[in-house]
Amino acid sequence: MTSPPPHHTTPERPDREKRNAALTDGIETGFWDDHGRPAPWPDDIDQWQPDTSEPHTHPAGTQPF
Numbered sequence: 001m002t003s004p005p006p007h008h009t010t011p012e013r014p015d016r017e018k019r020n021a022a023l024t025d026g027i028e029t030g031f032w033d034d035h036g037r038p039a040p041w042p043d044d045i046d047q048w049q050p051d052t053s054e055p056h057t058h059p060a061g062t063q064p065f
Contacts, residue, residue, distance in 0.1 A: 016041040 011019065011030070019029040020040040033039040042048075058064055 010045055011041070014048075016045070 010016075014040075016029075019031075023038060023040055024030050026037045029041060031039050031045075031061045
C-alpha cells in the first residue's frame with residue numbers, strides 16, 4: 001500500500017510572489033481562476049475562509065466551468 005499524497009497547502013507569501021512572477025513566463029502558479037485558467041495568487045489568500053454554504057447546482061446539461 002502506498003502513502004496518500006500530501007494535502008495541498010497554500011504557499012507562503014515569498015513563494016506565491018515567485019510563482020506569480022513566473023506566470024508571465026507561462027509557468028503555472030498552482031492557482032486557477034473560476035474558468036480553470038492559471039491565475040496569480042491573491043494577496044489576501046491567507047484570510048480566505050472555506051465556503052460552508054449549500055453546494056451550487058448547475059442547470060441540467062451545463063458544465064461547471
